[in-house]
Amino acid sequence: MRLVKLSNHRHLWLVDIDGTIVKHNSHLLAEQELLPGVTEFWQKIPNEDIIILLTARSEEYSYKTEQFLTSKNIRFDIVLYDMPTGERILINDIKPKGLITARALNVVRDEGLSNIITELSDNI
DSSP states (O other): OOEEEEEEEEOOEEOOTTTTTOTTTTTSSSSOHHHTTTTHHTTSSOSSSSEEEEEEOGGGGGHHHHHHHHHHTTSSSSOOSOOSSSSOOOOOOTTTTOOOOOOOOOOOOOOOTTTTEEOOOTTO
């Protein structure tokens, strides 16, 4: 189990789709599959947070992808398609009072999000 403590500020979530929240390459099959723990994880994301989904899927799968996510109550603000398959690099500044503003969580492909627990804290 991995506990991630977050500040009470609004957050920007950058989340990969395939292998992270949906079974890898399941969009090429008849049925896409939401991975374990994703629904529960998503329910804990504060409503005021922004969610940007990233995928190497081509734009031609946008309707199928977004229809599936919506049917599973996976809310998002933007989906970026045709992303590179290599590393995704986030660079951000540290707040003057010390708040670390860039976090990275790597999960094993197709394991889902069951092992990640987020907790909002006033002490961060």
